[in-house]
Amino acid sequence: MRLVRERGRLMKAAGERNPGGIGAVLGLDEPTVTDICRQAGGAQVANDNAPGQIVISGTLDGIEKAMDLARQAGARRVIRLAVSIAAHSALMTPIVDEFAEAVKMTPIKMPTVPVISNITARPLESVPAIQEELVQQLTSPVRWVDSVRYMVEQGVTTFVEIGSGDVLAGLIRRIDRNVKRVNVGVPADIINIQTEQQLPRQGGTTGAG
Known part of the structure; x- marks a missing residue:
């Protein structure tokens, strides 16, 4: 934070x-x-x-x-x-160097699930790659369409939007109408999803925001 x-x-x-x-x-x-x-x-x-x-x-x-x-x-x-x-x-651009220093001073570990870069639309495979991504996001476009399509190509069939609202779910629907879209706004939603067997309890893929 x-x-x-x-x-x-x-x-x-x-x-x-x-x-x-x-x-x-x-x-x-x-x-x-x-x-x-x-x-x-x-x-x-x-x-x-x-x-x-x-x-x-x-x-x-x-x-x-x-x-x-x-x-x-x-x-x-x-x-x-x-x-x-x-x-x-x-x-x-004027804040890139200062933010890069802040990123360098922040402990970062590899995630337990794949994280997709929204700059390259490919997985981030090392801590240096994550650090570089965080800095480049300041000046680079968010390739949301390419990121979603890459995940679908890799076999992702369910996208979970965490937080209030369904803006991202709506965008995903416009990108690929065949995938399932789920919203998690409150903790109880997670239990409901697991009960309905809509979402595996472990594992998954996430996009870098």
Whole structure:
């Protein structure tokens, strides 16, 4: 939790020094949005959430230009989000070194179940890889679609979303309608799931958030 707090503190400071923005583009595929961001300059894909749902991040000017280009390209909808911290973008570069030091000082052990990197959409196989992932997440896009598809290819048939709400379950449904999606909002949900034999009691795979 200390590392999570430090990450939040540094991102807030970066956002105050270099205000940016975030927008959602609906109805265009990821390669098209990536090209639009390249044309706009100062913007990049931050989250590939689901087919036809891409989040972009970057400078205020870059986001506005990218949103205009997305509309011209036929986006079904373009939404400017009320966020001033340009997460998963180059605007977070000034805090990379300081956060890397915080990661280095944090004890990290290999997990007992596979953890999928949301940068490479592949398993993290060493502590140095986990440390590098945590730092690179500041400026790299979240490849959620690729991560989910990789897990499905590896035989995952049930995805469990832990916490209130079902946003991720909804995104997974748009990626692959054939997998089972389960929400765990309170401890009692775990017992109910195990009783219904929807979820194995041990083992599993998780995505790196």
